[in-house]
Amino acid sequence: MDDLRLISDLKHPHNWYPDARVIQRKIFFHAGPTNSGKTFSALKRFREAKTGVYCGPLKLLAAEVFTRTNELGVACDMVTGEERRYAVDNLHPSAHLSSTVEMLSTTMRVDVAVIDEIQMLRDEQRGWAWTRALLGAAADEVHLCGEFAAIDIVKKLVAPIGEHVEVIEYERKSKLTIANEGLGKYDKIENGDCIVCFSKKSIYYTTKKLDEYGIKPAVIYGDLPPSTKLGQAAKFNDPEDPCNVLVATDAIGMGLNLNIRRIIFNSLARQTELIPNYQALQIAGRAGRYGTAYADGIATTMRKEDIGTLKEILAEPIQPIKAAGLAPTFDQIETFSFHLPQASFVRLLDMFMAVCSLSDHFFICTVQEMRALAEMIEPINLPLKVRYTFCVSPLNIDHKLTATAFVRMARRFSTGSPLTYDWLESVLQMNESPPKTFEQLAELERYYEVMEEYLWLSLRFPDMLPDEEIVRLKSKEIDQLIEEGVENLLLLMTDNPMQGKLVSSFDSLKVQLVPDSFGKFIRIFTIQALFLVLKNR
Ligand SMILES: Nc1ncnc2c1ncn2[C@@H]1O[C@H](COP(=O)(O)OP(=O)(O)OP(=O)(O)O)[C@@H](O)[C@H]1O
Ligand SMILES: [Mg+2]
Structure with missing residues (x-):
């Protein structure tokens, strides 16, 4: 047991990164609300440096930085969990690299490392990746971008290694107001609106409702592949495109550049729990984008009765983050397995979680x-x-x-x-x-x-x-x-409720049954029945 405790001692994660520990790193914290130019400034420094790495929270963001950096004439490669891309080829790796945060190599020495959305170190599942990047980036300058709430914890995490954090504060570049009342009705939807839902089901329901008002929105949710997300975002952003309304899950909370004027919370709860205020702020902050047609943003709710709650949530001060995530490394699990050769992998994990010890300021990710x-x-x-x-x-x-x-x-x-x-x-x-x-x-x-x-x-x-x-x-x-x-499913629903449904199966009938008016249902049902009769003959 003593041996196991020793192996699972996670009290000194600073020591896991010898390459970073031989550098006296300068840490800059670009702190501010959403849309305040934090990432913009850090990326400028990244491009100016001789060598650099960008660590982003999502594949989409890593891809955006990769494309943009190359467009600006600085050769940049990209690494995500699923893909490696080279500005030239694999024999000529570039001096700049854009990656998802989990993929950062802590043995790669660079001049500048940018760690975006550093407040994510509080995330229950992925927090460990930001903690690892913060403690392990082998860079002379480490640029962190994120919420004010993460300043304290970052200072506490690097204090034991004698590193100083210079905070650069930013202000929001555009105004964000909270509406006095909720929307109440779908006929009040305007161009530049984004309705935020917390499940795919309510996404479908909302698109269906909008359909009744002749609105064909763009749709973005987490399960969509990146290029579909980008395609939908581009359609919504394009002023020439007739689609000017977006229905999305909080997948838009980070990263995508969207021309949103008004964020409308379809609800304020995920499953049964109210969303935390930092998430509500992140999402609301998507409204109004510097340099776009909708520079000033508005946040509101779909249901009139929710507006008070939204105001309360957004007014709550964001609590400083108290602890950063850690996760067991493979080496630790492997050593565990030497001591417990009969134990299954699941049992090893459970044992590790049960006996591991952490110091203040850390929690173990689920x-x-x-x-x-x-x-x-x-x-x-x-x-x-x-x-x-x-x-x-x-x-x-x-x-x-x-x-x-x-x-x-x-x-x-x-x-x-x-x-x-x-x-x-x-x-x-x-x-x-x-x-x-x-x-x-x-x-x-x-x-x-x-x-x-x-x-x-x-x-x-x-x-x-x-x-x-x-x-x-x-x-x-x-x-x-x-x-x-x-595109087509939405088109079928909008342009002509009959078109295309003749060839669909009972599955589509189930979808149509849910929120539709009775008359429309009878028409569709009759046509489907007729179709089946004809088919059987
Ligand atoms: N100094 C600047 N000049 C021109 N454009 C800028 C400048 N600063 C920011 N922008 C633009 O404003 C928008 C918001 O900037 P940025 O993405 O850096 O904000 P952020 O603070 O990182 O926001 P978030 O918290 O949402 O990540 C971007 O489109 C960016 O290109
Ligand atoms: Mg940013």
Whole structure:
């Protein structure tokens, strides 16, 4: 037990990064509310430096920095969990790199490291990645961008290594007001409005409602592939495009540049809990974007009775962040397994969580997702490192299709046979026709997730997952189908409620049944019944 306690002692995470510890780093904290130019300033410094790395919270942001930096004439490569791109080629890596925060190499020496959205170190699941970047970036200058709430904790985390934090404060570049009353009705929707929902179901419901008022919105939610998100964002941003309303989940909370004038909270609760005030502020802060047609922003609610709550939430002072996330590293789990050779991986994780010790200012990130993946592949015989890698992959296994594919990938891996594209195709048995119902659209999203998982694993085990190129091409095709699906489903609902529904199945009937007026339902039902009769004859 004493040995186990020693191994799981996480009290001195500073010591995990020897390359950073030999540098006397200068730390700059660009602190301010949303839309205040923090990232803009830090990126300027990044580009001016001889060598630099940018660590962003999302693939989309890493891609945006990659594209923009190259456009500005500074060669920049990109690394995300699933992809490596080079400004030139892999024989000539650039001096600048844009990456997702989890991918930062703590042994790569650079002049400037930018760590964006540093307040994310409080995140229950991903917080460890920001803590690791903060303590481990081997850079002369570390530029942090984020909320004021993170200043104290950052100072406390670097104090033991004698590093000083210089805070640069920013003010919001545009005005943000909270409306006096909630909207109440859909007919008050205007150009530049973004309705924020907290579930896919309410996204569909809201689009349907807007349809009744002849509005065809752009739609963005987390499960959509990046290029669909970008396509929808571009459509909404384009002043020439007739689409001027956006319906989105809080997936827009970070990163995308959107010309939003007014944020309308469809509700203020995720499942049953009110959203925390820092999240509400992040989302509300999306309204009004410096340098766009809608420089001044407004935040409001869909339901009139919610406006008071919104005002209360936004008025609450943001509590300074008290602790930063940490997670067990592979080395620690491996040493644990030497001491407990009989224990299953799930048991190792549970033991680690039970005995590990932390100092003040840290908390241990939840390993729920990792544990769920570990449970699925527990009976499969895999080396510890492979099992660990499978379990830290970012796959969502809430759906049967993704869960089954995950298990089959692990099983195939354990037999030593390569996971080729042909094999993957036989597992997925994809229906690649353009989706006509939301269920079919969701199925395509699942295919896309499995392909992303393949790409993620193939970066780590290229010999066992050799068909990266072909899977990437295929995933782009699926992405395209999803994009068309989002467009077409909305189009079908808006332009002509009858069109296209003749060929759809009972699934679409289920969707139509939910919030529609009775008359419309009778018409659709009659036509569908007629269609079935004709088909059977
Ligand atoms: N000095 C500047 N000159 C021109 N454009 C600027 C300047 N500062 C910021 N911007 C533009 O204003 C917008 C907001 O800036 P930025 O993204 O840096 O804000 P932020 O504080 O990082 O916001 P968030 O918290 O949402 O990440 C961007 O489109 C950026 O290009
Ligand atoms: Mg920013």
